[in-house]
Amino acid sequence: MSEDRSGLVAADGTGGGEPLPEALAGEATEPTGAAGDGSEGGRGWLARHAIDVRPLRHPAYRRMFIGSAVSFFGYQFTAVAVPVQMFALTHSSAWVGYLGVAGLVPLLIFALWGGAVADAFDRRLVLLASSLLMWASTLGLFAQGLFGLRSPALLLVLVAVQSVAFAVSAPTRSAIVPRLIPEHEVAAGNTLNYTMSNVGTVAGPLGAGLVLARFPVATAYAVDAVLFTVALWAALRLPAMAPERVDRTTSRMADVLFGLRYLATTPVLLLSFAVDIAAMTLALPRALFPQAATDRFGGVGAVGWLFSAIAIGSVVAGLTSGWIGRVRRQGIALVAAVVVWGLAVAAAGLAHSLWLAVILLAVGGAADLVSAVYRQTMLQTYAPDELRGRMQGVFTAVVAGGPRLGDLRAGLMAQGLGLTITWVGGGLAASVVAVALVVAFPALRRYTAR
Structure with a gap:
């Protein structure tokens, strides 16, 4: 579905496009350069297959991209340090799984509300406020590590606060993207964002592994806190982004419920969320990594x-x-x-060589990027602008909540079934559920881009 010029949703899925922001009106030309025509041999092939960087021509998007890239790299130090610290304190994968619960509960509560706030207020200000809360939670993690408090409960509380901030900032940031670039570049912008985040997810944990092997855990949190200042700079430099349309007679809860009612009428989006929940809840083996590094791959150095x-x-x-x-x-x-993601994860769970496990997980990661780009692009181009914040709130709850449920599932199952069965069985189950959903419900398999 798409928004027509009146702001309504076209029932046949083919409606008109929304008008571009005035600042971009002169740039909304037909895509060029990324597709190529093959007339220049290797250069033509490269133009057709290399990543599309056209969105970086837009200064506001470029600044937000840089801020996100630097801060996301820093966040990976915290993302690795917290479960490693928890496992060191408790020697239990179940406690590592409880981190998923600590992140999930506030995420489910605040992501929907945060999306409604992003639709009702200046998105730049919402992003700034939530980013400051995120920074404060990182400083809290640094302080507890610096003073050696050794409290699993405190770790859970700080992770919960960080999740509240993320639940508001993530849908806001995603809802901002279509306001910064033309619609025909949204898929390219999402691909750039996901690729950037994954570059950070490669380099960050490797750096975190080196830091944690040589320095106290507080050092990893300090790196995150310092680098996050770049994201604050990028948010400050964004233009004002007041809502295009807001019904001031509704409450925030009414806004949330309206967004959920809209979602209930769009089976394509519902199914895309269901597939993602299956992939992350059943197949993500992240909570098993500290145990696998210790028991199977030679120690904490492998965790990165x-x-x-x-x-x-x-x-x-x-x-x-x-x-x-x-x-x-x-x-x-x-x-x-x-x-493909589920099968690759299942195969990795059988590997007893670190490098084979890394290669198989990398295959799964390639498939995960493809699915993530299509989920995000479908959502951003399906919903009208006045609903994008709320839809991104649901998206955030699903995309970030699924992995946290996956952490809990994996941690608890590993206590009773062991590492291998938990890891391999989850990957196979995710693939089976994805196939079953697309066979049982035809809306998703019939979906085509406009």
């Missing part, structure tokens, strides 16, 4: 490679993603990518 492996594949896929925007049957492509 395990946390980086999925992102390595995503980076490779992103750098060769010029074809992604040309696929029309995006629903089928999404499901196929999830199936």
